[in-house]
Amino acid sequence: MPIREERPAWARAVRTGAAGLVLGGLSLAHAQAPAPKASDFQVQLWASSCMSCHGPDGKAVGTGLAIGGKPAQELYNKLLGYKNGKLPATVMHQHAKGYSDDELARIAEHFASLK
Amino acid sequence: MQRRQLLKAGAGVVAITGTPWVGAQAPRRVVVIGGGFGGATAARYLRQFNPDLSITLIEPADTFVMCPMSNRVVHGGLQLRDISRPYDRFVSRHGLRWVRGRAEAIDPVAREVRVGKERVPYDHLIVSPGVDYVYDGIEGLQTAEQQARVPHAWKAGPQTQQLRDQLQAMPDNGVVAMTIPKVPYRCPPGPYERASLIAHYLQARKPKAKLLVFDANPEIQAKKGLFEAVWKKRYAGLIEYVPSADLKAVDAAGGVLRFDMQGEVKAQVLNVIPPQRAGEVARGAGLANAGNRWCGVDFLSYESTAVAGVHVLGDSIAAAPGMPKSGHMANQQAKVCAGAITARLRGIEVPSDPIIANTCYSFVSQTDVIHVASVHRYDADKKTMLPVPGAGGLSSEPNMIEGIYAMAWATNILNDTLGA
Secondary structure, eight states, rough: OOOOOOOOHHHHHHHHHHHHTHHHHHHHHHHHHOOOOOOOHHHHHHHHHHHHHOOOOGSSSSTTTTTTTTTHHHHHHHHHHHHHHSOOOOSSSHHHHTSHHHHHHHHHHHHHTTO | HHHHHHHHHTTTTHHHHHHHOOOOOOOOOEEOOOOSSSHHHHHHHHHHOTTTTTOOOOOOOEEEEESSTTHHHHHHOOOOGGGGEESHHHHHHTTTTEEOOOOOETTTTEEEEEEEEEEESEEEEEEEEOOEEEEETOOOOOOHHHHSSOOOOOOOSHHHHHHHHHHSSSSSOEEEEEEESSSSOOTTTTTHHHHHHHHHHHHHHOOTTTEEEEESSSSOOSSSSHHHHHHHHTTTTTTTEEOOOOOOETTTTTEEEETTTTTTESEEEEEOOOOHHHHHHHHHOOOOTTTTBBBBBEETTTSSSSTTTTEGGGGGGGOTTOOOOHHHHHHHHHHHHHHHHHHHTTTTTOOOOEEEEEEEEEESSSSSSEEEEEEEEEEETEEEEEEOOOOEEOOSSSBHHHHHHHHHHHHHHHHHHHHH
């Protein structure tokens, strides 16, 4: 899975806050040729995959499943927590592992934009 | 690079029109055959992406009845109306034209679909007809009348209720026999969920009765360890599981099943789930280019590898490795397909990095549920979708929390597919 450094500024801040070492990783990424950026439409399609369980536009029925319009940083932190095994889950830990951190950030940003 | 983009964007369409469809000259008629998880989701998302597109849904039923949760109707936990949703509000809310009939044939040259006397023209066609049932080689189930006495209940609706009624009418010490076809079939864990829930019903209401499960496959095809553990722990003595059982004949009136190796079995309730293949309209149009049984597709667009301009979704496709025939998967494929058609209409590159997922809950009792999940990504070299290693997985054991999530899932995916 290609690693893309295309996270929005707020998501980079999240990671920098979590571990100072990442700054070095970022500068390394800058030194390489820029990876292709997933289009906004591609991100919209990724997010639409989540809506089977989380409802159209993230307007789900069921405790905790409605994620449309929630702050991007909150969603991203949760997704990373699931992926890293730090947040308990029934199924989200298994889904989150299928995505790069950058993809999770873009998806979080998309859900945050839904009203 | 430019040429690669053009090929990606235009795919099979280039060959026919000479140029990709772009901008104001773009043809704007999409026709969708089948209002299930594939077709209805495709129509809904096409509308979301393209407010002005002409979208026609061809669907004979006035109400969608979802297969997921239909095993809960069989055991009595839900009623058919709980898993049904009429099409009328969906159709009007999303501005669809609804042709209330069965798509009988596709003419890919004239680009039209025949529905009775009507001919419905299309520029892009989406075919999502579900599966057809194949009774070839099962003696005694050749006529419609014989088949009607032995409900498969593998398309939710009247047969689901029929199976429920037969279970209720069965004597207290009766025998239920179900048969499972060879893979691939719709919903890999479905037969084992059904077995669990029939056993759950018998345990509560007819504890002297017995369930025989004859599987044409050599072993349980999904969530194997979890189902085996549940059957041993909760339903010991109630379920007898027989692998590699090839059904040869059925005496519907006498209540007898005959197998290649296992001989004859008598039962009061027969539930024969027949082998399956792509829906008739897809096969008739030459779309079933995988063994004349399933429809090959390009996994970036779900465009048929046999006929340009025709997309196939859901249970009818020749699935990618590890990709189950499930309602969830059809719903996911439909969004990729709607995205690809939209990209062509907009004259932009078809998104080349699809990520889709499957989440499948099975009830093993009135309250307890197990799941299997997977994430699938496109492999550009192999030109197929592959499960992401390390992602996905199973429940650790049956639990009630996922029973709640399973019901929320059912509501949310129905809203995502057919919500107004």
